[in-house]
Amino acid sequence: MSSSLDRRKFLQRGAVITAGTMLASGTHALAAHGALAAPGRRGQELKAPDNGGYGPIAPAKDMTTGETLLWLPAGFEYASFGHEASFATPRGLPARGSDGHPTPGRHDGMATFATGTPQVIRLVRNHEQGYAPTPTATRSYDKALVGDRDDAYDPLAAGGTTTLTFDTSELMLTDSFISLNGTSVNCAGGLTPWGSWLSCEETVNGTQNGFTKNHGYIFEVPAHQDGPVENPAPYTAMGRFAHEAVAVDPATGIVYETEDSGNTSGFYRFLPAEPGNLAAGGVLQMLAVKEQPQMQTYTGVSNRVGNPMPVEWVTIDDPDPAAITTESVYNQGAVKGGAAFARLEGCWYDGGSVFFNATSGGDAGAGQVWEYRPRGRSGGQLILLFESPSAEVLDAPDNLTVSPRGGLVLCEDGGGEQFVRGLNERGEIFDFAKNSLSDAEFAGACFSPDGDVMFVNVQTPGVSFAIRGPWEKGAL
Template sequence: MTTSFDRRKFLQRGAAVTAGTVLVGGGTQALAAHGALAAPGRRGQELKAENNGGYGPIAPVNDMATGLPLLTLPAGFEYTSFGYSAAYAAALGKPGTGSDGYPTPDRHDGMATFATGNDDVVRLVRNHERGYGPAEGLQGDPDNAYDPVAGGACTTLTFDTAQFALTDSFISINGTSVNCAGGLTPWGSWLTCEETVNGRQNGFTQDHGYVFEVPADGGVVENPEPYRAMGRFVHEAVAIDPATGIVYETEDSGNTSGFYRFLPTDPQNLAAGGQLQMLAVKGQPGFQTYTGVSDRIGNPMPVEWVTITDPDPAAITTESVFSQGAAQGGAAFARLEGCWYDGGSIFFNATSGGDAQAGQVWEYRPRGRSGGQLILLFESPSREVLDAPDNITVSPRGGLVLCEDGGGDQYVRGLNERGEIFDFALNNIQTPADAEFAGACFSPDGEVMFVNVQTPGVSFAIRGPWENGAL
């Protein structure tokens, strides 16, 4: 699993920018610096970190595997590409099939790393966001497909950090649809999420819009079964609080996106069912988080949870679940995407949130079973500063890693404890669309960052002088 977010470091570094204290459980607790990021009044270029967050300027770097300058990175960093889609592999003259003999799917998206017991060997599970319609085709063994006319999938990969090379890959679940992001579990599996509510009503043999589980140390998932109690909606990502077993879920559905939590009946057996709830801001029913809130940056808002009575509606639209929560005062976000647990908090991105519609970064701090605090950490004032943050992870060195999914040049950007943005990687691959970064995550020892570019479909392993900054 990835190394834990260094909250103590944030508290120490953030003392100078902490604006006040918050009373929690009868005591006084200083706001962690990432809860007071981007103090109100700081805008535009003031949000850019000095010396690019300690990493200095970025410049094109040749890929160790192809010799091509596919990424722009800070000085001292190197990388290798791997796990190519079949089409991109053919263009590069590289192998395009896995060890199972099937062509590697394209549209690489969410991803996580898992320890294997060997310090040099990392396992990854990677999503493939395919399958908006039955014409997309099948990936993998048809005998194990959830839906034989859906094209979504996950690939399980093994990467040797000593050799700095991929050693094995295979399609571990298939017949799902639009596998966008997901999240890792404390027990060593990947929850892959379908970003669609397509189904029998429009040509599929199964309904979609669910969460599926893929064991990281297992083989192909046979007879995949969705976790229906976790909701049927336009899923994006999930994150689990290991202290409680509560699963937090994001929804990517325009300005009618909710932030949910799933209270499992058995925290280590999500198939056993549970209760789905949606976040609401206390005293402000129907609160719209996506506009007119920049003055709230760093200021916690108390929240409560409302229960979704029918998480798997028979008559489905993209708003069937959201509307149940909204009717009870649930809060509305703008396209919630990446979601990551660390240090007792859940961090998540609103891709088109904010007055500039360029993105927001949020934190949810649980407080007992019934409440908690919602904190706007950062709101992008323009697409030049931050353009549509999508997948998110927490660096072992204390920063937030943000994968962009906007227009034009696409970056992996960092957000440090002072609320400052800096550039880490720029995608140099010339693609007509979907050039987004996705799936950023770190090896268990924190020394290698893995990240995908969705189109043409390629994964990267990056290493270098991480200690120079917050990533």
């Protein structure tokens, strides 16, 4: 598949289809390292005044269905689209893509891509589905093959991606089709500077438990391709573990990876042999905090908010072990001093930094937001930007993105009511959206290339949203 990607244009950072949400300068982003939350701030002091400048959120009607599916601040509007078949059919909405297949469920990570026509964009969206237990299993929307068997990496695996074409001026979906088929538990991923989506499998299932192929890998989906990836192949050198998300440094081509595996989750980087050509292999490494081997970052660090810690990287000798457990790769890094995080999930590059969430990190177990600042090839700094004191403030942050206006967008995956929260450059948190459709997680937050429309998913029932309004009032 690497032949379909233009490495020369990547190195020139001038591809026709670009990752619309990746900022070139980062001068207005949190990555510019403005004032952060003071160490030890707690409780209501963490809340942004006037809800981050947007005012209170309230029930808002969906432009597509007329129902109230989200709460938003005054002045914002939204349209739902890309509904999974089991959700759409009772409402008379399209239940199938333009390829004739039912729209899969469990919407998760997502990114936007420019097309050359300003109001028309592409989205690539993950579906975190598992597997059908037998080749003749009855199709359902939680366990189902997402496309034709001859397109599938593994005909027993139900996960993959859909690619969607969307008109941002009309807030209208114009086309959708399955673009990656036969993978498993495609949770998050990340966009690349050369115009593709890296889809990550959050599992280490494989032939040992009934699949025809091994899983736990990263797959690449070109955003411009008008059909499914042919003969999808995993990037085994990037590791086999419970992948969550990735972020690519456009200057170096280094890929940063998060792992979602309880309190034995690592933060990794992949040094490609050929930047922009991940199929050519490379070296996988794990982050370690200098002079604090095997540091447990998920407890006892709340007093370090805003204070950088120097880090180094240790090499994973066998990124694709034949005998696999959920800790097979992690243990290789930990024995060399690698740091332990609590369920690493969303990951995003902006302005020279990588931002990532530890969903159950912190003394309260309610979540942490981290920043990694690269410093040359061998080191860098790790910074705790925010630690939630309770689920009422921030409940299990999962996917995240950086807004063109400087704030971080945090998608919750906790219990009860779920929110999209914003984190501004002062380390203050605020509410932006509430899920009134279900208690399921938000996922896949990203912005259109011009920054005018934010896209986000609710996982169950699977539905995507396009939101626009007076962004200039706050940091989102």
